[in-house]
Amino acid sequence: MTRWRMGVGVGMLGAVCALSLTMAASRAAEMESDAVVGAPSPLAIGDRIDASLFCEAADDDWRDSIKLIVLAPARSEYDGMLKLAFREYFRNGAAFPHDALKTPIKVVYATGVRAETGGGFMGDFAHSDCTPATDPQALTAIAHATGVTLPLADDSDATVLLLDRDGTLRWRDTAYRAQGEHLKPLEKTVKALLGVSDAVARASDATLVGASPRVGDLAPDFEIPLPPPAGSLQALLAADAQRPAKTVPLSSLRGKVVLLTFYPAAFSGTLPTVQGSVADKVDAERKEFMRKLMSCSIQIGQLDKLSQGDFAEDDIVKLAVSASTPQLLDSWRRLLGTTDMRYVNDPDYAIAQRYGSYDAAAGYDLRKVFVIGRDGRVAYVDEDYAAGDGDAVQAALARAARETSAAR
Template identity: 30%
Template sequence: MIKFLVLCLIFLFLPFQAATRKQILIGEINHELKNLSALKIVVFKPTISEETEYASMVIQAFRNYFVKKLAFDLKDRENISIEVILITDKEGKGQIIEQKEDQGQGTVFFGKSKQEIKSSFFNKEGIQIYPTRSSSLKENLELPSLLEAQSDSVLFLLDFDNTIVLRDDQYRGQGEHLKPLEYKIKELLGISYPKILPEETSINIGDKAPNILLEGRKLSDYQGMILVLTFYPAAYSGIFDTSLITKRISEHHLSMMSCAMHITSFDGLSSKIGGLGVGYFAVSESTPEILANWKEVLETYHIQYINNPDYSLSKSFGSYNSNGYNKRVCVIIDKKGYDILPISIMINDYKLGKKKEIQEIVEKLMINI
């Protein structure tokens, strides 16, 4: 009787497994992809032109993280095989910019003019792009119609058998979506990644900051300095075009936030209130090579980028998210006259509208240095 019940449970469970582990008929996209032994990121996008404001950032995030494999340790890159496949929903009004060879010293955009940088945003080298898809594939995957240029993309991650292991219906290259994708890929490849842990208890204004390492030095070693730390999910998130960021700020869309907007705003703050007495640090888990590219692309030269691979800083300052990325937290630490660092401000949800508040706090603290 027990055996019979076990068998019944097995047969009941099998259809559920099949339903949740659907295979993409990859041959309907291109028959050459069918037997390709690689993990595949398949993204259905409205367009890859300037008509879709986040398209260029998604392309460069994929190129840096997965095509150039900068999200992985150097020792692991040789054995990694990942294909990135973009499928456009419709022809874009903006022209797709042709491929350009990378130049520079290890970074995608190092040493280029602004025009060259803008042209490089749509550098699709190493990414396979197909302008149409079959109606049967759309029906099989239950895809929404991406008629509007600013519609969300739909992302699938496929294992080596073309089986769907992750689906994201609201993909715009957000750091909050990019990091879970990266960690799922590393899991499938058997590569280590930061262990997802419960969130730490957040700290508050007036608490003593933990005396942990920052750029190889303990916080207590920053004698006589005000420290401003901001935490964000990931490099290569949001939109490249800073004119669009400016437009959003001018239209008071301060609740809209992306990592590009976050870091551009933070760099602007540090350029206004800088000097020997203040240190500005932008903290994420993104690798040093990715951060070097990110810095050049955003032209953010007034802040120090911190690679925090184990999220130790994030956990200490309450910015760690249990989904495996940083929450948008900003911390100002007042050093003057104290052996243990007191926190003067703690913003648990960094928004552009908070920039003025941060500026006023830093200015007051600088007077008292």
């Protein structure tokens, strides 16, 4: 597995495109409770932990905060995306409604290695709200309290602990690799701890997941964002000011072919320097292996790059749907650097439920792909998109464009 090191300036999102390796299917263990993921440890939900163990020095701001403790290898393929996700979701609060963070969320990345010798993405210090402990005595205390002995071998799973203001353990994940399938349950737990109203929880409690529309069915309607107008910044602002509606119904796209995909979470996967090595390993005859390679960034990146073929540039519309916030999706779009994909926010999973794409038990979207013909009917369904499915989706797009063009 390729080892990598990458230094990128703090705050840099727009220039990076992300594709990744998550291994969620093989690594995510059964849920021991609503707040536990992964392997056993000496900790139990409800245990008190001295949060100052993880810092060389802890101030009052650290003590009075909700704390996310990340015990991770100094180098890993998922390191960069993990840190960006925690920065955007929790430190910047982009996953929450405006002014919802009445209690600050602090993060510390403890690798057991000093920054000058460890060399993780952007450094542990840049992404920590306290100086991570590296003293041998402190690492012994961390191992005794958590069962995690630092430093970890390169590319090991990370352990994520969520502590409330009193240091009580509310969440534990011992198999974290920046997977969307792990990030969404953590987000839900943090919201509950903050007392933030969670539309996702209400939707999952009140609504059963329906079956996916079948080929030939009329595609369920929903609102989609309008593409940004072209031109200078002044033209963009003027056009935006004159446009009263920010969305249009899917049914208004009749006459075009629509690629619709669902995915678990924004900011999951790894950063782009890993993508080449992952792509080189993909074997078209090893479907199960490729399924394990899948992540949200690979999924969206592959679908965004599917060719328009002989059809006009705006003849095929691509939509990626997840439960998020507008500000988080905007950062995610800039990070991925996609050119053809529109990002649809589905905060209460209402759209996903219409397409049978919401896993109510797990609390996130499944990786489904639909091709919708010019007549508004479903022309193709992929129930579980994997890294090797791009050619089949490309063929379905071309087929739908030709068949429905001939019928017009």
